[in-house]
Amino acid sequence: xxxxxxxxxxxxxxxxxxxxxxxxxxxxxxxxxxxxxxxxxxxxxxxxxxxxxxxxxxxxxxxxxxxxxxxxxxxxxxxxxxxxxxxxxxxxxxxxxxxxxxxxxxxxxxxxxxxxxxxxxxxxxxxxxxxxxxxxxxxxxxxxxxxxxxxxxxxxxxxxxxxxxxxxxxxxxxxxxxxxxxxxxxxxxxxxxxxxxxxxxxxxxxxxxxxxxxxxxxxxxxxxxxxxxxxxxxxxxxxxxxxxxxxxxxxxxxxxxxxxxxxxxxxxxxxxxxxxxxxxxxxxxxxxxxxxxxxxxxxxxxxxxxxxxxxxxxxxxxxxxxxxxxxxxxxxxxxxxxxxxxxxxxxxxxxxxxxxxxxxxxxxxxxxxxxxxxxxxxxxxxxxxxxxxxxxxxxxxxxxxxxxxxxxxxxxxxxxxxxxxxxxxxxxxxxxxxxxxxxxxxxxxxxxxxxxxxxxxxxxxxxxxxxxxxxxxxxxxxxxxxxxxxxxxxxxxxxxxxxxxxxxxxxxxxxxxxxxxxxxxxxxxxxxxxxxxxxxxxxxxxxxxxxxxxxxxxxxxxxxxxxxxxxxxxxxxxxxxxxxxxxxxxxxxxxxxxxxxxxxxxxxxxxxxxxxxxxxxxxxxxxxxxxxxxxxxxxxxxxxxxxxxxxxxxxxxxxxxxxxxxxxxxxxxxxxxxxxxxxxxxxxxxxxxxxxxxxxxxxxxxxxxxxxxxxxxxxxxxxxxxxxxxxxxxxxxxxxxxxxxxxxxxxxxxxxxxxxxxxxxxxxxxxxxxxxxxxxxxxxxxxxxxxxxxxxxxxxxxxxxxxxxxxxxxxxxxxxxxxxxxxxxxxxxxxxxxxxxxxxxxxxxxxxxxxxxxxxxxxxxxxxxxxxxxxxxxxxxxxxxxxxxxxxxxxxxxxxxxxxxxxxxxxxxxxxxxxx
Numbered sequence: 001x002x003x004x005x006x007x008x009x010x011x012x013x014x015x016x017x018x019x020x021x022x023x024x025x026x027x028x029x030x031x032x033x034x035x036x037x038x039x040x041x042x043x044x045x046x047x048x049x050x051x052x053x054x055x056x057x058x059x060x061x062x063x064x065x066x067x068x069x070x071x072x073x074x075x076x077x078x079x080x081x082x083x084x085x086x087x088x089x090x091x092x093x094x095x096x097x098x099x100x101x102x103x104x105x106x107x108x109x110x111x112x113x114x115x116x117x118x119x120x121x122x123x124x125x126x127x128x129x130x131x132x133x134x135x136x137x138x139x140x141x142x143x144x145x146x147x148x149x150x151x152x153x154x155x156x157x158x159x160x161x162x163x164x165x166x167x168x169x170x171x172x173x174x175x176x177x178x179x180x181x182x183x184x185x186x187x188x189x190x191x192x193x194x195x196x197x198x199x200x201x202x203x204x205x206x207x208x209x210x211x212x213x214x215x216x217x218x219x220x221x222x223x224x225x226x227x228x229x230x231x232x233x234x235x236x237x238x239x240x241x242x243x244x245x246x247x248x249x250x251x252x253x254x255x256x257x258x259x260x261x262x263x264x265x266x267x268x269x270x271x272x273x274x275x276x277x278x279x280x281x282x283x284x285x286x287x288x289x290x291x292x293x294x295x296x297x298x299x300x301x302x303x304x305x306x307x308x309x310x311x312x313x314x315x316x317x318x319x320x321x322x323x324x325x326x327x328x329x330x331x332x333x334x335x336x337x338x339x340x341x342x343x344x345x346x347x348x349x350x351x352x353x354x355x356x357x358x359x360x361x362x363x364x365x366x367x368x369x370x371x372x373x374x375x376x377x378x379x380x381x382x383x384x385x386x387x388x389x390x391x392x393x394x395x396x397x398x399x400x401x402x403x404x405x406x407x408x409x410x411x412x413x414x415x416x417x418x419x420x421x422x423x424x425x426x427x428x429x430x431x432x433x434x435x436x437x438x439x440x441x442x443x444x445x446x447x448x449x450x451x452x453x454x455x456x457x458x459x460x461x462x463x464x465x466x467x468x469x470x471x472x473x474x475x476x477x478x479x480x481x482x483x484x485x486x487x488x489x490x491x492x493x494x495x496x497x498x499x500x501x502x503x504x505x506x507x508x509x510x511x512x513x514x515x516x517x518x519x520x521x522x523x524x525x526x527x528x529x530x531x532x533x534x535x536x537x538x539x540x541x542x543x544x545x546x547x548x549x550x551x552x553x554x555x556x557x558x559x560x561x562x563x564x565x566x567x568x569x570x571x572x573x574x575x576x577x578x579x580x581x582x583x584x585x586x587x588x589x590x591x592x593x594x595x596x597x598x599x600x601x602x603x604x605x606x607x608x609x610x611x612x613x614x615x616x617x618x619x620x621x622x623x624x625x626x627x628x629x630x631x632x633x634x635x636x637x638x639x640x641x642x643x644x645x646x647x648x649x650x651x652x653x654x655x656x657x658x659x660x661x662x663x664x665x666x667x668x669x670x671x672x673x674x675x676x677x678x679x680x681x682x683x684x685x686x687x688x689x690x691x692x693x694x695x696x697x698x699x700x701x702x703x704x705x706x707x708x709x710x711x712x713x714x715x716x717x718x719x720x721x722x723x724x725x726x727x728x729x730x731x732x733x734x735x736x737x738x739x740x741x742x743x744x745x746x747x748x749x750x751x752x753x754x755x756x757x758x759x760x761x762x763x764x765x766x767x768x769x770x771x772x773x774x775x776x777x778x779x780x781x782x783x784x785x786x787x788x789x790x791x792x793x794x795x796x797x798x799x800x801x802x803x804x805x806x807x808x809x810x811x812x813x814x815x816x817x818x819x820x821x822x823x824x825x826x827x828x829x830x831x832x833x834x835x836x837x838x839x840x841x842x843x844x845x846x847x848x849x850x851x852x853x854x855x856x857x858x859x860x861x862x863x864x865x866x867x868x869x870x871x872x873x874x875x876x877x878x879x880x881x882x883x884x885x886x887x888x889x890x891x892x893x894x895x896x897x898x899x900x901x902x903x904x905x906x907x908x909x910x911x912x913x914x915x916x
Contacts, residue, residue: 011299014315015292018322022288025326026281033277034251037268038238041253044195044266045236049255052182052199055096056260059158059175060139062091066101066173070162076103076111076171083387088114097181099155104172111171124172126157133161133172141262143205144179153180156207183210193272196250198265207262219245226254226265241267291322380892381802382406390805405798433476433562437589440473440480440505441466442874445745447484448503451492459497462488465653466505468660470512472589479559486556487516487579494577495520502649506656512588514581517649522573531569532557563587639756640664644674644689644702671697678709686755691719703736714755788833788906789813793823793849794868795841806895812902820849827853827860834905836889839869839880847883854884864905
């Protein structure tokens, strides 16, 4: 009896050990499987969160553009036309998964939508969103809605309010996004299960869900566990969840979408997720049962046939076998886990590679757009006429010809774009230089003039000095100008009001070195290398507030490297940034450009100033492009100049410029130092002083003291502020003149030439080379009263038709001729107030016709002439001035700018001749 009990006790112990081991394995396998499923749905939630945020963000940006368009038009009711509809379609194309962008009035009635024109009749179908937007919400994401047309997937709206100039609510802009663009995202994740993907509003309303519940529109999960408790505890997490919509129990993860308050929920069915574990558990139980039965059989056989020692050996052998099996299974589990981690790493690597490929594509397209120029003369002009219904309601027969003109011109632009795209596909070494002699001083003057309006608007002082030793270079003039424009525009953009941007060019160790120095925000040290990569921006918040794609510096760096040079940055936060461009010494030319030789035409800056078309210069004609003028030295000898400026950078550069021209310079940092020089025996020919020199005495007060201490000493006051530069110096005395900062090289030379001529006894100041100054003229005595009469010479019939339409209802009487010969004959036979002359015409071109008119006796020979030209090169402008033209109007034509230029030229002529 004792033997049986001992055997039974041994058997119970062995059975308990095997059952405990099996239970332990099953429990840990369950926990491991559950954690891996939680990690899977958490990663899914993160990816869906990123996708939803990117989708709503694109809609947010497109709606901001739409709101700007509505504000620009003057309200929602002013955008019901094809021009605004076309722009709305472009905005809608930027939104991922967009169905359409809608514009509603304040009562929710449709004004315009991007999918069709005229728009479908559908009122705003989101009452809660309407109330939220009226209440001041900046952005509202509405619940899923069914499309009225039927057969289409549901959509959800992303809406923002529209306000007028007085801040009153006038309507809404809403982007409707297809729900399946969010829910079908799971197919890209490569998940082996059929997951739940849900996007919900802050209050639990269903925005997007897969699988969709029956009649998902209007559903809400606000009563579920996530919205009742989990979101109050943390903005993200995971849980075991039973859905309130379909009752399915799931392993789930939730996240709150940043910036927009939406909630993303992903999950997989618990039964589906644990199916593998249940299979493994069944196998483990079966193995344990088999093992237990085997042990029972062996123990029974041992009790019967073996003694106590044999039974113990058998039991020990069975236990060892069970332990070995357990170890082997654990090793297999570890191996499978390692393979799973490796597969997950491979999936992450593939995802990053896909993102990098998409980034490269975006970079290519942005670079292509950066280089694109669109000469759309007829397209813009005739489209404007059609949009304004200048010939009557749309449907008038004349619009057919207008439409044909737009079609033909659009085909021309399409060919141009195709050429640029073909060129951009040459991946490596695509940018080729068109090298020749270049004038760096002209390029700097051009860049300063182009960006001065932006700098003045931002309250930034802009200046540039080029030493004569580095003026003449060998390179691509078009790309050199683009380098300077990009660097200066970038510096102005990140310099706060009251700061300064300075461009200097000098020799350094025999190499031409260009530096652009600003007193702006600065760049963090860790970002200095990164900002030279495409699309990269500085990490500080102030820099990120400025607009821009991040292409300016990388593109400039590539252009510099194409010239064999290097570009480097040095910056200090809160102090400013210095960009240094070093070109090889082989780029220097030994002499100035040959007479009449020019380089490639200038280009617009890559980060062009944000200036609307109607911000044309105030003068009747654009400022003349700088010509290749040799370094000036007055015949009466060099001048002795007292230079006063509180900015050491500007003072040193201007001093170097004057010394390079052969003048003697005495520099002073403030008015007190200048008074010491004025009170001394130093001979002086000119006082050149800045106006604003805080603190203490300013330039105007110094000029008054100079008039008392050095009677007759010429004074030249410089100011970078329009209010000073536009003032009259007569209040300070006859010897005081004003000059605007930044200095135009020709303006400074003319002032110095005037003073040198005065010192040498000449009474007439020098004028700029190639700038004729026509004598004052009176209106023809036989000119009958009536509207001003204009003569237009244009060889292309399409442009004559366009100009006739642009001047219709303008109050002018116009005559149209087709070539220069006819223009000369018309001027000889008739009385005109102004001639608009195309430059390029067959036979007698515009230049030759202008010379023929100037050869006529007054008053016809003094008739003002405006050039009509699509070119903007220095050579063409110089030829126009030399031919006697008074200004130019650029193509494509803008009606308001064209009429304003004509009015200014006529006003200038009347004020010069003294006629009414």
